[in-house]
Amino acid sequence: MATVRNPGARPGLPMWVLSSAQCTTATVSMPRPNSQVQPSLNRSTAHWSSHLGGVPQMTTAALLLWSVTTMNEQSVYSPLETTDRVTFEVVKNSLYKAAEEMKIVLAKTAYSPILKVAGDYSCGIFDQSGSMVAQGPDLPIHLGSMPDAVRAVIEKFKHDATEGDVFIHNDPYFGGSHLPDVNVVTPAFYLGAILGWTCVRAHWPDIGSATPGSYGAVTDIYGEGLRMPPIRLYHAGKVDQNVEDLILANVRTPDERLGDLRAQVAANHRACRRLATLAGKYGVDSLTRIMQEVMDYSERLMRLMLSELPDGEGVFSDFCDGDGIIEDGESEDATFTIRMRVRKHGDSLEVDFNGTDPAVSGPFNAPLSVTASGVYCSLKMIVDPNSLIPANSGAWRPIRVSAPPGTVVNAQFPSPVVYANHEISHRVADMTFGAMADFMPENVMACSQGTSGIITLGGLDPRNGQRYVSYETIKGGLGARPNKDGINVVASGISNTMNTPIEILELSFPVRVDYYEITPDSGGRGKYRGGCGARRAWTILDHDSRAAVCLEHTQSPPFGIRGGEAGAPAKISLKLQDGTIRPLLTKGGFNAPKGSQILLEVPGAGGYGDPGERDSAAHESDLLEGYVTVRDEGLTG
Structure with missing residues (x-):
């Protein structure tokens, strides 16, 4: 027999009692939803491998045991008051499966290799206010910024959306990331009521500009390509041909772009049908309530796992190679610096970018939501290496990201942004590991x-x-x-x-x-x-x-x-x-x-x-x- 305690666990959390170092099956006795009785593991299983965070990587049964154990710790997990646990799990997983199904539809119907093969897109389901309830197994870079893109559509069309409508936009200053990432947003209806929203953010290989691929070194967002604020593309199921023609007239490969666009629309429609099916089975009120409970569930798990990691503070700085613009009188591209401070206390964490260099001339300036996405990505790897926390807006509530406006990590209009979407996100994701190495080096890479x-x-x-x-x-x-x-x-x-x-x-x-x-x-x-x-x-x-x-x-x-x-x-x-x-x-x-x-x-x-x-x-x-x-x-x- 081997007794293993979750590293960093608070006193009082039960231990895993393991009879084998590596088995393939296990039986878990599940307690009633409000029971104080902890589950028992009849045939234990644990296959330990590398880990970043406070929770080791294990096989499914041991993970299930850990999850059920934490769910029954009443100080952290209050019981679900109106939804029984089985219904909650069924609906939660149905939402995530619907997001995965969006991904499959897009991959099978898109035209461009970057979408149908490389998978440079994300699919998500959002509640009535635009908070992300479920993201497919897509790109972490989109975790923090997609909700803002959906909210921009809701803000403009909340009193004017009808069944069959489809909206499109790519503006980084309306919750987008960079112009090649095109958001297609669709309201999901059931019996005349909006259940929520679906969104596909997909990278188009070209969105105009002077450079094929829209990756030129320009000095304002006007030079980066076609910029679309939230606009209606379909009304009551019928495409607005004028809008579609305008978009396709401004890209180099219109036939391919039209194929990708229709794939995005189709993926959204599939998720809307899945939401309508859930509403028909459980009722509109129950479905929309469970959406909120799914986000609350993620928040509670994130707070629990954060609380099990050491408190502390760390700093890190790194410089970027340049923005692609050689200024007058200079012989080479000038570097610039990003500075970060991470403070972790209890079940919350703050990341502060004070001291970061001002915005640069070239397209290396990130909207704050893009910067936050990079932080969220690394923190989830550190805190939740076994992916127990469903990826949604609730998971990020305990995390605060701040940066002075007008810096390279908090771009202001009309700064160009196309490189920063991924390069700043990459940089701050890695810097988060560097900063947190100051006080939890065994949890970072x-x-x-x-x-x-x-x-x-x-x-x-x-x-x-x-x-x-x-x-x-x-x-x-x-x-x-x-x-x-x-x-x-x-x-x-x-x-x-x-x-x-x-x-x-x-x-x-x-x-x-x-x-x-x-x-x-x-x-x-x-x-x-x-x-x-x-x-x-x-x-x-x-x-x-x-x-x-x-x-x-x-x-x-x-x-x-x-x-x-x-x-x-x-x-x-x-x-x-x-x-x-x-x-x-x-x-x-x-x-x-x-x-x-x-x-x-x-x-x-x-x-x-x-x-x-x-x-x-x-x-x-x-x-x-x-x-x-x-x-x-x-x-x-």
Whole structure:
């Protein structure tokens, strides 16, 4: 027998009594909803692996036991007064499954590879006021900002929405993130009553502007592309053709954009039907009440888990490579600094960005809701590594994020924002780990690649004479963890996008991928090694392309934790047909002539712990796999 207590648990919380280190089945005796009797585990199961937060990772049965135990601790979980526990769970899971179903519909019907393959979108269900009740398994970057986008629609159309209406907008200053992220919002009705709202935020590969892919280095939001405040696209089920025509006239690939737009509309409609089915079964009042209870449930779990972590305060600062604008009289892009202070006390936490540099000229300024999304992402990883807390607006109530207006983390109109949506989110997500390492180092990880590694290409496809736009995010290393290496070449931090297979890329666009591989020696050294980055080369085939790049951590490599070394920085250059290699700026547009080759290396991740303490067997494995190329003779592990 083994007795295991949740690390950091308050006195009085029951222990898990485990009879086996690894089993596959378990039977849990469930108590009545208001019972003080704790559940019993007849056949125990626990498969321990790496963890960031105060709750170790376990198999499903042990997680269920922990969840039921906390739900019955009356000081934290008051009983549900009007909804029985079974109905609550059924409806809660139905809401999340509806959000997942939205994702499936979108993936099966979208046209562009970045949506149908890479998955650069998020789907959510919102209550009558615009609070997020359920988000699909999508992008953490959208956790904090999607509710503001839905509320902007509600504020404008709350007295004028009818069944069959569909609204669209992408304005960062109305709750959007950046212009390529287009929000399609639909009210869900049942018997004439609004149950809530559904929303798909999807990245369009092009939204206009002077640069294909809409990733140019511009100095105000007017230069970033088509900016849409909340507008009605469908009325009572019928599209407003004038609005649709206006949108499609301002993008480079209108047929593809129309396919993506209709996929978003279809995904919303599917969720609306699911909500109507739930309302028909449980009643409108019951469904809308349970929506509130789902968010309350997430808040209580977040407060409980926060309370089990150490109190403390930490600070961290980091600098960004530049905004893509070389100012008059300067010879290179100027860096700027973000400063963060984290204070955790009891069941709440505050993140303050006082002292952060003012807004920059280029598109590296984030709306506060985008900055908050990066913070929320890391905090959920730290506090809830086993994903017990449903992702919704309730989970963020115990967390306060503040920043002075007019800084790079709290943009004000008309500052440009397109890079900041992901680059600031990445940066503050990693900085949150750095700040909290001051008082809970065993609960955080080292810095990951910290950039989305974006390349866009555009021009006329010589194979068919049609205009094309390609948008890709190239993955790097995941930060080393307190007891495990980082992961190589994976979406990390605020991102959850997938790799676009080379076959699809070459079929869709006039390019050839010459190599795409793990970069040796790019993961930071440490007791646990940071994940390796990737390197890739594209050749532009039979035409001249207009390209753009957005890349960070070229000057500020991803940091290590507790003596771990930094990961390798990013690099980008253009190799011309005559063999000349020309370094490129890390942000903004550039010409890629016929036959030229784009050479990109995305960052590796930081290491964790003293490199001298690395296990020698792990080092030998790294040599064998090609993750490192130089033998380290000084290991003591």
